[in-house]
Amino acid sequence: MTPDGQIQAVSARGLFTGNRGVLHSPNKRLNPALWRHKNWIICALQFKDRHRQLMTPNRWTELFFLDEAVALAAGHRPCAECRRQAYNAWMDAMSAGAGVPMPSAPDVDKRLHAERAVPGARAMQTHQAKLEDLPDGAFILAPDTGAPALVLGDRLLPWTHSGYDAPVRRGVGTVTTLTPPTSLAALLGGYAPLFHPTSA
Numbered sequence: 001m002t003p004d005g006q007i008q009a010v011s012a013r014g015l016f017t018g019n020r021g022v023l024h025s026p027n028k029r030l031n032p033a034l035w036r037h038k039n040w041i042i043c044a045l046q047f048k049d050r051h052r053q054l055m056t057p058n059r060w061t062e063l064f065f066l067d068e069a070v071a072l073a074a075g076h077r078p079c080a081e082c083r084r085q086a087y088n089a090w091m092d093a094m095s096a097g098a099g100v101p102m103p104s105a106p107d108v109d110k111r112l113h114a115e116r117a118v119p120g121a122r123a124m125q126t127h128q129a130k131l132e133d134l135p136d137g138a139f140i141l142a143p144d145t146g147a148p149a150l151v152l153g154d155r156l157l158p159w160t161h162s163g164y165d166a167p168v169r170r171g172v173g174t175v176t177t178l179t180p181p182t183s184l185a186a187l188l189g190g191y192a193p194l195f196h197p198t199s200a
Helices: 068-073 084-098 105-116 181-188
Strands: 016-019 041-043 063-065 127-130 139-141 148-152 155-160 174-177
Touching (some): 016 068, 063 068
Antiparallel strands (some): 139 148, 139 174
8 A cells, every 4th residue: 555545566565454345356356446435444464363365255455554654644544453452542642633522433434534535536635734733654745756755753754665765854834745634633642653664
């Protein structure tokens, strides 16, 4: 998965998996749809010795993310089953950061979906924000290249499927954000996503 929510076939492997429903045909070819339901989740690669055959017919399509910041940018949130502690922390931080009462999982999924999906199109929304106001873990389109970059401290880290490239200075000004506002609220509220080791 790319930080702007697109599905690409690459050999690189990330730290998390997740799903948006059944997105492949019985012959293991991806369909044009980017989602089949609204509860997009971020899952652990290992959980209770469960094993899956990739792209099993009529089962959810496994998606993979470099790290949790990429998954949040792509519109996902932590799974309440295999990542219960992260889910609880994300929900608490989102509620605090957004200044709203604690929602249910279906309510927050509905809220996220309204922020990420372009109605009637196979496309993802972007948003605008001041770069100096964004929390660590947010993803933007870098002003100079238009490519996805991670906000971390005073740096922007250009993203690739296999890791982050050499950092550049952060700067200020209005930028295009990829991370949906609800997940930005969680980051502002103190949620600490797991970053790929190359972010260091």
